[in-house]
Amino acid sequence: MSYPPQPPYGSPHDQPTQPGFVVPPPPPNHGPQQGYPQQGGYPSQGGHPQQGGYPQQGGYPSQGGYQTPPPGQPQQYAQPPAPQPQQAYAQEQFGGPIAPLPTAQGGTGPVVHDVHSLPVNDNVNPYAFSVELNGSYFLQKGKMVAYYGDITFKGVGAGMIDRMLGQHFNSPMHAADWVVAEGRGKLLLADRAFDLNSYDLEDGNLTVRSGNLLAFDPTLRLKQSIIPGFLTLIGTGRFVAASNGPVHFVEPPLRVDPQALVGWADCPAPCHHYDHDYMHGLIGGIRRLTGIGGASGEEHQFEFIGAGQVLLQSSEKLMAERSVGQVGAEAGVPMGGVPSQPGSAGHGGGNPNLPGLGNLGELGRRFGL
C-alpha cells in the first residue's frame, strides 16, 4: 500500500484537481474499521449509484501507516505496529516539495531495511513492493527481487498447487506464467523500476492489462478477460500492478489513448472509438494509410461509459504484453483459436503516432506533414 506519504514526484498529489478519484483525508488513527476509508466514499460525480468495491489505489490514503487487511479476509497478515522511524525516513527521502534551491542536506542516503522494518503489504518505495507472506501468493514469473524467511516458489501446475489452482485460477491457459510463493516471510516485488501500486478489491472486479499485473492474493480469482490481452480479477483481496508512471483514476465517460490504458473497474462497455472525420473519404484514407496529411496520432481511442473507474498510466509506453494464452476455438469467442500476440490487438506496436503504415508514416511525421 502506501506510497511514501508524499508522492515522490515533487508536487503534492493535489486531489481537488482530479474529479474522478478523490483520496480521503488521511485517517487520524487506525482502528480496525479504517481499512477501507473509501467505501462508498467516491464522489457522486455522474450520479450513478456507488457500490463498494471500487478499487482504491493503494497507498495514497494511508498516510498514517498501513491499512488493515480487508474485513472479509482471514486475519492472515499479522499487523505489527508500523515502525515510525521508517515513516519519517521515507518522508525525508521522498517527501516535500522541491525547494527552489537544493540545499546541502538534501540526500539522506539509502534506507536500510531489515525484515522487521520492511513494510507489511506496502510499497517500500514507488518501485518496490513488500508482501508479508504467510501462506501463499501468486506472482508473475521473475518479479521477485528478494525475500526474507522461508519461502518456496513453485511453478503453477505442480502437485498440490493444482488444487489451489482450481479454486482461484480460472485461467488455466495463462497458468504457465505464474508461480506460487508459499511459506512465511517478506517478499519483495519489483518490475524494471516501473511504478508499483497495490489495489484493494472488495467484492469487486478489475480488468488489467496482462503485462501489468504482478501479483495477487489467492483470495482473488484470476480470469482471462473477453477482451484480448486483458485479465480480470474478481473477489476480495489485494493485488499488485505495475504501470509506467503513477496510475491515475478517472471516471467515465472518457476516451483513452490505447497505450495509456492500464485497466478498468466495473465499466460495462469498453469499446473502440475512431475520429470519423479523419478516417473517411479519399483524403482520410490516404491519411490513414500513410500518415501524410496529418495524423494527430489521436484518431483512435478506447471509450468508456457507464459507472466505474478507468486506470490510466502517465505515459504511452506500454509494458511488454504477456500472452494470456490461447482461447479454445469456439464459435462466439473473440480471438478463439488465435494466440494473442503482442501487437496483434492492433494497438501493441511501438509507434503511438500512427494508425497506419509504419515507416512511411514515421517519415511523414518526421517531416511534419
Added chain:
Amino acid sequence: MGFTKINGKMVEAQVVPGQRLFSQRGAMLAYSGDVRFTPNITGGQGGVMSMIGRRVANEDTPLMTVEGQGRVMFGHGGHHVHVIDLFGDTLYVEADRLLAFEGTLRQSTMFMGSQGGVMGMVRGQVTGQGLFTTKLEGNGSVAVMAHGGVFELPIVPGQSVHVDPQAYVAHRGDVRNKLSTAIGWRDMIGRGSGEAFQLELSGQGTVYVQASEEKL
C-alpha cells in the same frame, strides 16, 4: 485555465471553446467531453513562413491543435512534466521538450547566435539544442517534459548559475547564458572530470534543470 499536474508525469488541461491548446502529437492520454485533435501542419503558430523557419531551424516538433470543450490529460514517454506559468515574460525551451502549451502564447524560433554570437552557436551544439531554440512569450501555461524531475534555480543579478548543458531544460526571463569551458590537459588525454562544459546563466530569471543528464 492552464495545466493542472495530476502526478509527476501527467497534466490535465481544461479546454473551453474559443481557446486553443497546442500539444505534441500523440501526447494525449485521455479526454472527456467533446474535444477535437487536429494535426497542425505548420507545426505551431504563425503562417507558412513560420513553418519554414521552424523546418529550417529543426524546431518543428509535430504539434496538434486541441479544441473543443472538456478536459484532456497529457503525458508522453514516461517523462516528467513540469508546468510553467508565464505572465508576460519569455520562456526559451527546446521544441521537443514541449508537451503542451496554451494558444495564448506566441511561439517563435530564436537563433542561438543572437544570444552570445559564435559562442551561442557553440553552446547550442554542446547542449544538443542545435542552433535554434523555441521562444514562447505572453500569458499562459506551458507543460515541458524532462527526464527526471525538474527543479528551478533562480538567477539573480550578481549571482550566476552554472548548469550542466545536458541537464538544462529551459530558462525564462532576462537571462544571458554563455558556455564556460574548463578544458585542461587532463581532458586532452581522456582523464577529464567529464564536466568540461558548463552553461553559465546570469541576469534575472529562472533556469529549469532536470535531474538527469539524459536527453529526451
